[in-house]
Amino acid sequence: MIARHNFSFISSIVAIWLMTWLFSASPSNASVLLEDQxxxxxxxxxxxxxxxxxVPIGGTEQNGPAMALGKHNARVKFLAERIAExxxxxxxAPPIAYVPEGSIDPPTAHMKFPGTITISDKTFEELLESASRSFKLHGFTTIVLIGDHxxxxxxxxxxxxxxxxxxSKTPVRVFAATEYxxxxxxxxxxxxxxSGVKRSEIGTHAGLADTSLMLAIDPSMVRMDRLRAIPKLGAADGVYGGDPTRSSAELGKLGIDLIVQGTTEAIRNFIASRRTSQ
Incomplete structure (x- = not known):
């Protein structure tokens, strides 16, 4: 009885040791996020x-009553991770959440809605430039800008x-991947x-296309009760040119696959073209 107890105790110790070893042996920097390293x-x-x-670029802006202000930031980070993988x-890199969104006085575009944050084009360009110079300093040779707005x-x-x-005389290049x-x-x-969606539903901002992408990436950022409410959302609500009522994660996944595949291909082509020109 004692021997069996000792064997069980030793087996438990060995199991714990193996788990500890496996945990410590696993890569601590497996994440593709810079900030996790x-x-x-x-x-x-x-x-x-x-x-x-x-460098994922988002923006903080109104997205109608049914979608959270951080839509662009969450979306571009998610898609950038998939592309990097x-x-x-x-x-x-960490997403850039402060972007040009219109003027403040008088307020234009999305600045007419509470929560939207804007900076000037000059400040925005300086931000991108400073970030790129930082990455060059540390040894990155291909800096890719992808913008969700x-x-x-x-x-x-x-x-x-x-x-x-x-x-031009260095190996470092910046690629504005507007294909994204x-x-x-x-x-x-x-x-x-x-897939059967009407063009009148798709919209240019906070419509079915926009909302479906968000449902596929982070449904917690979409207020489904408001999405289905009557009356339907319109321009006065910050929803432009579309109707998000029939939005779904399934429709959003169609966009995710296209964006990830197409942007990955564009970046690979850019890198390959540099190699052939050197």
Whole structure:
């Protein structure tokens, strides 16, 4: 009886030791998020070939009464992670939540709704530029800008072109991956139409397309009770050109697949073109 008890005790000790060893042996920096790394882990990742970083750009703005203000930030972070995982040797910077959203005095665009935060185009471009210079300093050679909002796509290109001219004699390049946003405006819309969605439902902001993407990524940010309420949401509510009533996670997943696949391909092509031109 005593021997059996001792054997059971020893077996338990061995099991605990094995679990501890397995836990300690697992990579502590398996996440693709930059902010999850220690500086020494990051240093080692860069040395071992992780030299691409994605800068996800969101925005804090009204998204109608049925969707939270942080939609763009949550969405671009989620999609950037999926893209980085597909690319390999890629990390994701913290999302940029402060972007141009219109003027304050008088308030224009989304600034007419409480909660929207705006900065000037100049400040925004300086922010992107400073972040890119930081990444260059630390050893990243491909800096990818992806933006979830339409208002600053041109600013992304301006910053990329400016830095690429300056860094033309270095191995570092900035890629404004505007394909990311273009897919949501074109390929995703076509996919929804082919799935039986009416064009009048899709909308340009907080409509079915926008809301479905959010339901597929983080449904907690969508207020389903308000989405289904009567009267239907419209421009006065901050919903432009569409009707989100029939939004669903299933429709959103169609967009996720297109965005991740298309953006990943665009980034790979950019990296490949640099290799052939060197």
């Amino acid at each position: 220690t500086w020494t882990e990051l240093r080692d990742l860069i040395k071992s070939g992780t030299t691409t970083i994605i 597909r690319l390999g040797n890629t990390l994701v 339409g208002s600053y796509q041109g600013d992304e290109r301006v910053v990329a072109d400016r830095l690429n001219r300056e860094w 946003y273009e897919i949501t405006e074109r390929a995703y819309v076509e996919k929804l139409l082919s």
